[in-house]
Amino acid sequence: MKTASKPPAALPPAAVGVPEVPRSAGRRNGGTWRRRLADQSRAYAFLIGGLLCFALFSWYPAIRAVVIAFQKYTPGSGGEWVGTANFTRVFHDPEFTAAWRNTLTFTVLALAIGFAVPFVMALVLNELRHAKAFFRVVVYLPVMIPPVVSALLWKWFYDPGAGLANEVLRALHLPTSNWSNGADTALVSLVIVATWANLGGTVLIYLAALQSIPGELYEAAELDGANIWQRVRHVTIPQTRFIILMLMLLQIIATMQVFTEPFVITGGGPEDKTVTVLYLIYKYAFLYNDFGGACALSVMLLVLLGVFSALYLRLTRSEGEDA
Amino acid sequence: MSTRTLVSPLTLARPRGRAAYWTVFSGVVLLFALAFLFPVYWMVTGAMKSPDEVTRTPPTLVPHHWHLSGYIDAWDLMDLPTHLWNTVVQATGAWLLQLVFCTAAAYALSKLKPAFGKVILGGILATLMVPTQALVVPKYLTVADLPVLHTSLLNSPLGIWLPAVANAFNLYLLKRFFDQIPRDVLEAAEIDGAGRLRTLWSIVLPMSRPVLGVVSIFALVAVWQDFLWPLMVFSDTDKQPISVALVQLSQNIQLTVLIAAMVIASIPMVVMFLVFQRHIIAGISAGSTKG
Numbered sequence: 001m002k003t004a005s006k007p008p009a010a011l012p013p014a015a016v017g018v019p020e021v022p023r024s025a026g027r028r029n030g031g032t033w034r035r036r037l038a039d040q041s042r043a044y045a046f047l048i049g050g051l052l053c054f055a056l057f058s059w060y061p062a063i064r065a066v067v068i069a070f071q072k073y074t075p076g077s078g079g080e081w082v083g084t085a086n087f088t089r090v091f092h093d094p095e096f097t098a099a100w101r102n103t104l105t106f107t108v109l110a111l112a113i114g115f116a117v118p119f120v121m122a123l124v125l126n127e128l129r130h131a132k133a134f135f136r137v138v139v140y141l142p143v144m145i146p147p148v149v150s151a152l153l154w155k156w157f158y159d160p161g162a163g164l165a166n167e168v169l170r171a172l173h174l175p176t177s178n179w180s181n182g183a184d185t186a187l188v189s190l191v192i193v194a195t196w197a198n199l200g201g202t203v204l205i206y207l208a209a210l211q212s213i214p215g216e217l218y219e220a221a222e223l224d225g226a227n228i229w230q231r232v233r234h235v236t237i238p239q240t241r242f243i244i245l246m247l248m249l250l251q252i253i254a255t256m257q258v259f260t261e262p263f264v265i266t267g268g269g270p271e272d273k274t275v276t277v278l279y280l281i282y283k284y285a286f287l288y289n290d291f292g293g294a295c296a297l298s299v300m301l302l303v304l305l306g307v308f309s310a311l312y313l314r315l316t317r318s319e320g321e322d323a
Numbered sequence: 324m325s326t327r328t329l330v331s332p333l334t335l336a337r338p339r340g341r342a343a344y345w346t347v348f349s350g351v352v353l354l355f356a357l358a359f360l361f362p363v364y365w366m367v368t369g370a371m372k373s374p375d376e377v378t379r380t381p382p383t384l385v386p387h388h389w390h391l392s393g394y395i396d397a398w399d400l401m402d403l404p405t406h407l408w409n410t411v412v413q414a415t416g417a418w419l420l421q422l423v424f425c426t427a428a429a430y431a432l433s434k435l436k437p438a439f440g441k442v443i444l445g446g447i448l449a450t451l452m453v454p455t456q457a458l459v460v461p462k463y464l465t466v467a468d469l470p471v472l473h474t475s476l477l478n479s480p481l482g483i484w485l486p487a488v489a490n491a492f493n494l495y496l497l498k499r500f501f502d503q504i505p506r507d508v509l510e511a512a513e514i515d516g517a518g519r520l521r522t523l524w525s526i527v528l529p530m531s532r533p534v535l536g537v538v539s540i541f542a543l544v545a546v547w548q549d550f551l552w553p554l555m556v557f558s559d560t561d562k563q564p565i566s567v568a569l570v571q572l573s574q575n576i577q578l579t580v581l582i583a584a585m586v587i588a589s590i591p592m593v594v595m596f597l598v599f600q601r602h603i604i605a606g607i608s609a610g611s612t613k614g
Contacts (some may be wrong), residue, residue: 028557042519050428051443058450060470061461075467123529127330137597138359140498143365146548148566149585152481152573153366161561162378164365170381194359199331201607215327220488222331231329246399255375257456260550262568278456282551285460294460303455309452 067294072185075291086296090284096297098272099280102187103256106276109191110255115248118199122206123236140200150197150262155180158189158265180265186273190261198254202247209243210236242315243294249312252304278300327572342531346411370394377579390579397583401572403565407587410564413480413553417487422535423540429497430523434509444498444582450491456551462486482556483546490545493538501527502533537606540599547592 069086071079090096125135142150157164158179166176180189217235226234237244259278262268266281268275275283277297284294334340369377372386372391397403432440465474466486473519476482504527512522528535550566557563560571565588598604 030500039435040438043431043435043440046427046431046435046519046523047437047443049424050488053424054447054486054491056465057462057486058453058458058491059446061458061465062450062453064464064509065458065461067605068464073464076561124330124347124351126328127344128351129335129344130348131352135355138355139597140600140604140607141359141593142591143364144544145589146566146592148550148569149589150606151434152569152581152585153362155577156467157362159576162380162382164382167380175383198361199390204604204607212327215499218327218331219377228329236329257454259456263550263572278551279455281460285439286555291464298457298460301454305454305457306452309454310394313448 034121062302065295065298068292071292071296073291074289079292082292086292090293093280095272095275095280095283099277102273102275103258103277105187106191106194107252107255108260109188110194111248113191114195114199114202114251114255115244117195118202119206119244121199122203122210122283123232125203125207126210136204139203142197143171143200145197147197147260148264149192151261152198153264154189154193180264180274181270183270183273186266186270188198190258190265193261193265194255194258202251205247206240210241213239246312246315249315251306253308253312256301256305299302356448357470366582366589367426367586370397370579370586372579374577374579393579393583394587396577396580397587399585400580401568401576402561402567403584403587405561406563406565407591409480409557409562410547410591413483413564414543415439416480416484416502417546420484420488420537421490421493422539425494425497425529425538426531426535427523429494429501431526433498433501433508434504434506434527435519436523447491450489451495459551459555462552466556476556478557478559478562486552487542487546490542493541496538497531497534500531505556536602540595542602544592577588 006120032199070080070081070083072085073079121139125132125139128135128206145153158181160166160178160181161174163179169176175183179184213236216233220234221231257278258276259282262274262276263282264280265273268279277302281294281297281301284290284297335344371389371391372383372393373388373390376383376387384450386543400419431437432444436469437443468475468481489594508526509522509528512526517525548566550570553564554570557567560568563571569581569584569588572584
């Protein structure tokens with residue numbers, strides 16, 4: 001029975017008298033309904049732990065975010081339906097505009113710096129023939145340092161008095177800066193921290209992509225008289241276009257959820273210059289005890305980032321099918 | 324090894340090419356040392372300076388006197404053993420539960436053909452589209468008051484462990500790996516009289532060592548590095564993991580002591596990276612190009 005002896009092909013599952021068993025189970029050959037039930041319960045015994053966790057901590061909260069966004073909600077007392085009041089209240093909060101502006105600026109800056117720097121680094125590293133392992137380990141080292149530690153470390157570097165950042169500027173005879181304390185420079189300072197802490201992974205991914213480019217392409221381009229920049233423009237970039245696009249989407253999704261750096265380094269200040277959307281969500285929930293407002297904001301972030309995530313998943317899927 | 328890259332080997336072999344190569348090479352070594360190693364050096368030595376020296380301008384490159392008191396004070400004053408232990412408990416539990424539940428679920432979805440398996444897998448994959456941080460508030464409310472049971476997981480390691488199991492990425496990674504294991508192998512085991520659990524334990528898992536390694540590293544690193552979620556879950560100071568405790572204590576503590584605590588907090592992850600660096604780097608590189 002357990003071997004691959006095929007049941008008569010003419011016998012549809014329904015003929016066995018088990019209409020409850022879905023068709024996917026029909027592939028288990030030669031089983032009676034009793035056996036199928038046993039199979040199913042065994043399969044679900046394996047599945048149940050993971051399934052419960054997903055239901056409780058992924059699916060349920062996702063639905064709940066939408067529900068609570070339309071409720072006046074305080075823990076313990078249940079929710080009272082208030083329609084779109086949460087959205088309008090959040091919308092009229094002056095910090096709302098600041099948070100979105102800061103988050104978008106942060107993302108654009110992080111993309112500009114966080115795309116160019118790792119790409120150039122990977123491009124150069126790929127040409128080097130020595131100490132490859134050293135470079136890979138060193139560039140990834142900051143990624144392994146806990147983000148909270150990176151943030152505290154840079155907070156210390158940015159210190160206007162004894163901070164290393166201003167010391168370096170002084171040594172180079174450049175004007176010093178207020179860094180994370182200055183209204184104009186605070187956000188950029190945070191982008192630098194995030195880039196320093198995260199670019200290692202991006203560099204390694206680009207490096208892997210560069211290594212998969214067939215050498216003949218460069219050879220052909222060189223024979224055609226293309227110089228180095230033309231080779232980068234016409235061979236390297238088109239060949240890595242997919243990875244570049246994927247990492248950009250991934251970075252947009254990640255940077256729009258920035259929280260640790262502003263929370264640890266600037267506390268949202270000066271004024272509201274580094275309040276991000278996630279920080280504002282945190283404030284609504286834990287400072288104002290306004291969970292309806294927090295969920296309204298969450299839903300906005302969710303909808304926006306869901307679009308990018310969907311794009312990303314589609315891209316990775318279609319690439320997987322091509323390969 | 325000698326695959327052709329942007330610059331041809333021929334160009335590099337010429338004297339001018341070789342000079343350019345070594346200039347770029349030393350430039351990159353210098354840049355990397357300054358950008359990535361120096362901050363770490365600054366942190367490790369900064370903790371060994373005296374409280375006066377660390378705030379002095381211009382700063383000293385090498386401590387005048389090497390003090391270990393920063394590290395000792397951090398260990399005692401900031402109660403680091405407790406917080407490190409909390410982190411270890413949270414990370415280990417999340418890792419173990421993830422291995423057990425995700426492996427079992429991935430095995431079921433891949434090989435046992437449960438009814439509605441496709442719907443469930445679709446639901447799990449759909450969560451990849453939901454940015455994790457954007458859901459922390461409703462997740463917090465769920466953990467604070469679990470449906471049906473009406474208990475709270477706040478200030479309990481379960482508040483870290485159970486949500487960690489709902490990791491669609493790791494589950495999908497495992498499922499895809501199990502999909503590659505041929506049916507014949509499992510059927511052979513079945514003929515020999517092995518049950519489902521036995522097949523999983525003695526056939527599937529030993530074959531899956533590489534992917535289990537990757538999942539383990541992802542799971543451990545994720546918990547150790549997380550900040551926002553443990554910040555929400557643990558309001559009791561003595562239950563907090565090191566990341567949360569560092570930020571909470573950073574306000575009113577001497578700078579050298581804080582820096583020493585930062586170094587101590589980084590050591591476990593950095594050591595793990597140095598030990599497993601080949602696997603970690605290979606994992607990142609491979610995972611990306613194959614999607």
